[in-house]
Amino acid sequence: MENNYCVIMAGGVGSRFWPLSRQAKPKQFLDILGTGRTLIQQTFDRFSKFIPVENILVVTSARYNELVQEQLPELKEDQILLEPFRRNTAPCVAYASYKIKTRNPDANLIVAPADHLIIKEEEFIRQIKNGLDFIANNDTLLTLGIKPSRPETGYGYIQVKEKEDYNGLDNLYKVKTFTEKPNLEMAKVFVESGEFFWNSGIFLWSLPAILAAFDTYLSDVSSLFAKGLKLYNTENEVHFINKTYSECQGISIDYGIMEKAQNVFALTADFGWSDLGTWGSLYDNKQKDDEGNVIRGENVLTYDTRNCIVNLSNEKVAVLQGLDGYIVAESNDTLMICRKEDEQQIKQFVTDVRIKKGDSLV
Secondary structure (H helix, E strand, C coil), rough: CEEEEEEEECCCHHHHCCCCCCEEEEEHHCCCCCCCCCCHHHHHHHCCCCCCCCHEEEEEEEEHHHHHHHHHHHHHHHHEEEECCCCCCCHHHHHHHHHHHCCCCCCEEEECCCEEEEHHHHHHHHHHHHHHHHHCCCCCEEEEEEEECCCCCCCCEEEEECCCCCCCCCCEEEEEEEEEECCHHHHHHHHHHHHEEEEEEEEEEEHHHHHHHHHHHHHHHHHHCCCCCCCCCCCCCCCCCCHHHHHHCCCCCCHHHHCCCCEEEEEEEECCCCCCHHHHHHCCCCCCCCCCCEEEEEEEEEEECCCEECCCCCCCCCEECCCCCEEEEEEEEEEEEEEEHHHHHHHHHHHHHHHHHHHHCC
């Protein structure tokens, strides 16, 4: 138990959830599901059930330090790792891994995003515990693969090959390939083949295994963070990290290591997972009314409106007529109305608003 650590990645800006998610307060710090707990709080709650609180670290942007402290007061200051710049997930994992090495070189790590939805928590925890047992006894890099329920084009996929015989597990496989977001036709082929699972972005590995993988596949990143072994947990850590991030390439852990390593395995499962990356994914996971609408806002009147997701403040009175398959989302001074099928354009909307109207609206 004391060797198990959890690293929660919480540095994203969540631009696909604009205008609710803003740079100043992105989606992981919002109660998007209406549960009374934000996404990062729900992630913390989930892992703290079986990981000692002192072994939970959050890696986030330096600008979100106060938000993390406010929402997770259980964490001490040295459990919040602050990134000065966005450099994707590989530097994030390297920073956390080397910092943990100064505390416990025998650690086993869970690395998970802060903004995922897990509906079946007991099953999730069971699978994570199985995974921790596996990586504690094997020199492997493990990822959680989700059995696909539809040909989704917004997720990456993991192709598995032979099943691995370990301790009675019937859902452990050697990984063959990783594939980025496919087009619809390819996604249909993936699902029909039975060999492909959604890539959850949740990883488990022992500290020696991931540091060895960094040395092999991302040695430039590894060597930068290794220089700080005597500086982590001292007053010089912040200066060192600021300098290191300014010199470090931005690259994902998937592309930098997982797609290249030979000792990658997948634990496949179904625990009601969604990465909640878009308004459409939130729509898919919320209860609908008789017209197929998901409505948040106490003063929304709909007429001949169906299959929409509406997110408005309780103070606003809104009348929607004749809409089918739209996102209607408002936050403070901004209103967006967009077809659900075109939500991939939201990132472009955000860019255009920034250029034409300034940073304060994004």
